[in-house]
Amino acid sequence: MAGIALLAVTAAYLSVGARGDWGFVLGFRGTKLVALLTVATAIALSTVAFQTLSGNGILTPSVMGFDALYLLIQTGLVFTLSGLGFATLDPFVKFAAETAVMTGAAMLLFGALLKDARDLARMVLTGLILGIMFRSLTALLARMIDPSEYAIAQSASYASFNVVEPALTWVAAAMTLAVGGWLLARHRRLDVISLGRDKSLSLGLDYDREARRLLAAIALLVSVSTALVGPVVFFGLLAAAIAxxxxxxxRHAVLLPVSALIASTLLVGSQTLFERILGLQTSVAVVIEALGGLTFLYLIFRRSVR
Incomplete structure (x- = not known):
């Protein structure tokens, strides 16, 4: 059913409002569609995998300071290179640097989970404190640069699905496909990991080694999606909850592909509605994030009531 819905919104995205040469239309919209599918899949898979590893259904890797780190990177680049240097920076170099920095930071942050799988409060608190520190550094740099140059950094600091570098889209899609295939191939081990560290060890699974590999995959997926379109905090939680x-x-053999299909359907469908039908030239990320935030509050209140 999720696959049929995705096919329907994909057809609508490619065909609604199309005029002129179909070869040009499909080529232009097709690249953008690949970007939407890549980001949705990466966010959904990383969220499901992170919730499995943490044993908590209301956590996402993006709420652990990724958005603040991304903002700091953008502002730091403008501060160091100036607005002109930032605008002329090679997109592949920028994408590779952002992915490498965020992946390394994620491994350091989430590595705390490996020391004590039950100490989730410490991990969340560490992520929140680092997020505050990154935002404070970003504010400091913002006061030290020219206002016009800060506008450049600010425009690059919000998730945008309207303007995506075509070449980077295919690189990100290949990386997401590779990591997603790796996760799906290990679905049985993910089922065991979801039982917790003690039960995993009793069943003969090398939990620490598998957790390190899973953390690397999660960090790479989140870093790729963030470097491609910008920070998206609550979208993964929304997709995972619905999935x-x-x-x-x-069972992750079902949960992983279903989450990817639902996330892709939500993102492509929302973009089609806003861009093709309503004619609103704005990012759909605002609405997606609002729905994800409401989902987060709902899950918290539901657990507190129980």
């Missing part, structure tokens, strides 16, 4: 309800199982 768990639709799938009706915790």
């Amino acid at each position: 768990r309800q639709v799938a009706g199982t915790y």
Whole structure:
């Protein structure tokens, strides 16, 4: 059912409002569609995998300071290179640097989870403190640069699905496909990891080694999606929550592809509605994030009531 819905919104995105040469239309919209599918898949898979590893259904890797780190990187580049240097920076170099920095930071941050799988409060608190520190450094740099140059950094600091570098889209898609295939191939181990560290060890699984590999995959997926379009905090939580309800199982052989399909359907469908039907030239990320934030609050209140 999720696959049929994705095909429907994909057809609508490619065809609604199309005029002129279909070869040009499909080529232009097709690249943008690949970017949407890549970001949605990367965010959904990383969220499901992170929730499995942490044993908590209301956590996402993006709420652990990724957005603040991304903002700091953008502002730091403008501060160091100036607005002109930032605008002329090679997109591949920028993409590679951002991915490398955020992946390394994620491994250092989430590595705390490996020391004590039950100490989630410390991990969350560490992420929040680092996020505050990154935002403070960003504010400091913002006061030290020219206002016009800060506007350049600010425009690059919000998730935007309207303007995506075509060449980077295919690189990100290949990386997401490779990591997603790796996760799906290890779905049985993910099922065991979801039982917790003690039960995983009792079943003969090398939990620490598998956790390190899983953390690397999560960090890479989040870093790629963030470097491609910008920070998206709550979208993964929204997609994962819906996927768990639709799938009706915790088996990752089903949960992983279903979450990717639902996330892709939500993102492509929302972009089609805003861009093709309503004619609003704005980013759909605002609405997606609002729905994800409401989902986050709902999950918290539901657990507190229980």
